[in-house]
Amino acid sequence: MPRTQVVPINDSKLDRQYELYIKLPQDYGKNTEVKYPVIYTTDAVWQIELLSGVTEFLMPKVILVGISWQKDMDENIDYGELREFASRFRDYNIIQSTNAEHQAKYKFGQASHHLDFVRNDVIKYVEKHYRVDPKQRSYIGYSLGGHFGAYTLIAKPNTFKNYILGSPAFSERSIKYIDELEGKTAPKQANLKANVFVSLGGLETSEADLTNRLVSILKRRTQSGLSLTGLEIIQDSDHS
Numbered sequence: 670m671p672r673t674q675v676v677p678i679n680d681s682k683l684d685r686q687y688e689l690y691i692k693l694p695q696d697y698g699k700n701t702e703v704k705y706p707v708i709y710t711t712d713a714v715w716q717i718e719l720l721s722g723v724t725e726f727l728m729p730k731v732i733l734v735g736i737s738w739q740k741d742m743d744e745n746i747d748y749g750e751l752r753e754f755a756s757r758f759r760d761y762n763i764i765q766s767t768n769a770e771h772q773a774k775y776k777f778g779q780a781s782h783h784l785d786f787v788r789n790d791v792i793k794y795v796e797k798h799y800r801v802d803p804k805q806r807s808y809i810g811y812s813l814g815g816h817f818g819a820y821t822l823i824a825k826p827n828t829f830k831n832y833i834l835g836s837p838a839f840s841e842r843s844i845k846y847i848d849e850l851e852g853k854t855a856p857k858q859a860n861l862k863a864n865v866f867v868s869l870g871g872l873e874t875s876e877a878d879l880t881n882r883l884v885s886i887l888k889r890r891t892q893s894g895l896s897l898t899g900l901e902i903i904q905d906s907d908h909s
Contacts, residue, residue, distance in 0.1 A: 670721050672697070677740075678794060680786045685756075689791065690717045690735035691799070697732075706805035707732045707795060709787070709829070711814040712757065714738070720809065734795055736787065746774060759783075761810075761817035764843050780820050787821075788828055807831035812838045812908065815867075819883060822865060823851050826858060826895075832865045836908055839879040844886075851886050859893055867899035870906035 673692040680687065690713050694705060708724070710716045713735025720733055739756035742748065748755040759776040760783035766772040796803055808829040810818035815837030822832050839847070865887060869880045884900045891897055 670718065673717075673721070676794075678790060680782075681790050682785060683782060685739050685786075686741040687739055687786075688713070688737040689794070690733075690737070691795070692717070692721055692733040693799070694730050694732065696730070697800075701800070703730075704800045704802040705730060705732045706807065707734055707799075707801050708807045708809060709734045709736065709791070710809045711736050711761065711817060712738075712754070712811065714753075716809065716811065716814075732795075732799060732801060734791070736791055748774075757813055761813040762843070763816070763820045764846050767842075780817055781824070783817070784821055784825060784828070788825065792828075805830060807833070809833045809835070810837070811835040816843065819847060819887075820850075822863065822887075823847060823854060826861055826863050830863060832863060834865065834867045834883075836869055836873060836876065837867065837880060837883060838876075839883060841879070844879050844882050847883065848886055851889065855890070855893070858890075861890055861894040864896045865898065866901065867897075868901040868903055870908055871902050871904040872907040876908070 670692060672695065673690060676689040676691060678687050678689050679685070708720065708731055710720060714737065717733065717735035724731055724733060738754045742752060742755055755775060759779045761780055762777045763780045765778035792806070795801060806829045808818050808821065808831070815834040816839060818832050818834045819837050821828050867880065867884055869876060880900060887895065887897050
């Protein structure tokens with residue numbers, strides 16, 4: 670893609686290798702006084718091209734940052750066709766799997782570690798090396814990325830100003846975890862300044878209840894200043 674850089678980045682705490690796909694605005698080099706909003710997204714390989722196409726004309730004055738999956742996964746573990754994105758199950762999930770074999774293989778439930786990486790390595794790198802407006806960070810997460818975004822919003826809401834959560838993937842256990850976490854963190858987060866948009870495909874009938882429960886949890890935060898848009902139902906759309 671034009672004006673796009675691939676930047677290797679290391680998780681400084683866990684020594685894991687990732688990549689950032691950074692797309693700069695067309696006029697980035699012209700006016701060196703301008704600072705730009707940044708849109709961050711997980712699942713970069715799946716999302717960055719779509720976001721690039723959307724923002725090229727609708728939001729041309731924005732920097733895109735796609736965060737890849739881990740690049741140096743253990744070669745001794747047979748992940749099969751899931752190898753390229755095996756780390757997303759570990760990095761985006763907030764709870765461990767009840768399947769002992771799956772848990773041993775994929776190490777579910779390390780979203781807190783990945784959030785530390787995003788806050789302490791990714792965002793700091795971007796804000797050190799590019800002209801950005803640190804008050805205008807946005808996050809777009811889809812499916813498990815939406816799950817991770819919801820966790821980020823509840824655990825460390827000041828990570829981003831705007832959250833777009835598309836078809837966030839939750840289970841009964843994980844939505845219960847979010848509910849309990851919100852109760853624990855709410856007393857410490859009395860003045861939220863975040864905007865949230867949640868969407869779901871109209872054909873995702875089996876996910877509707879869990880997504881509505883997430884929205885109900887988020888509505889409790891509107892009393893603390895959270896601005897919530899949604900749930901927006903995209904008619905005739907499934908999870909993809």
